[in-house]
Amino acid sequence: MTDSEPKNLEAISRAIDQHNRSCPYPAAEVRMNPFEAERLGWEEIRGLPIVPDAELSTGRFRIVCAREDGEGIEEAEALGIPIEVAVPSGRPGPVGD
Numbered sequence: 001m002t003d004s005e006p007k008n009l010e011a012i013s014r015a016i017d018q019h020n021r022s023c024p025y026p027a028a029e030v031r032m033n034p035f036e037a038e039r040l041g042w043e044e045i046r047g048l049p050i051v052p053d054a055e056l057s058t059g060r061f062r063i064v065c066a067r068e069d070g071e072g073i074e075e076a077e078a079l080g081i082p083i084e085v086a087v088p089s090g091r092p093g094p095v096g097d
């Protein structure tokens with residue numbers, strides 16, 4: 001586990017709890033930038049699948065819930081956290097603090 005992983009785990013876990021307190025439908029998945037999902041190497045967090053989503057920028061994630069009325073998924077408020085990423089040389093540095 002890298003130094004940033006416990007912070008990411010804590011932030012995502014808090015966001016899941018916040019979603020479950022404020023939405024009548026439980027969280028169904030966590031979406032994040034594909035690069036970060038691959039870098040973290042997690043397939044799930046707290047039983048929820050991690051789904052790569054190219055629409056999300058690095059340093060952000062989204063909690064998604066399933067609505068019981070069969071209309072598919074509903075996106076909850078996006079909450080961002082800083083995530084350290086390795087950047088190939090010649091490109092800008094990691095996403096900030």
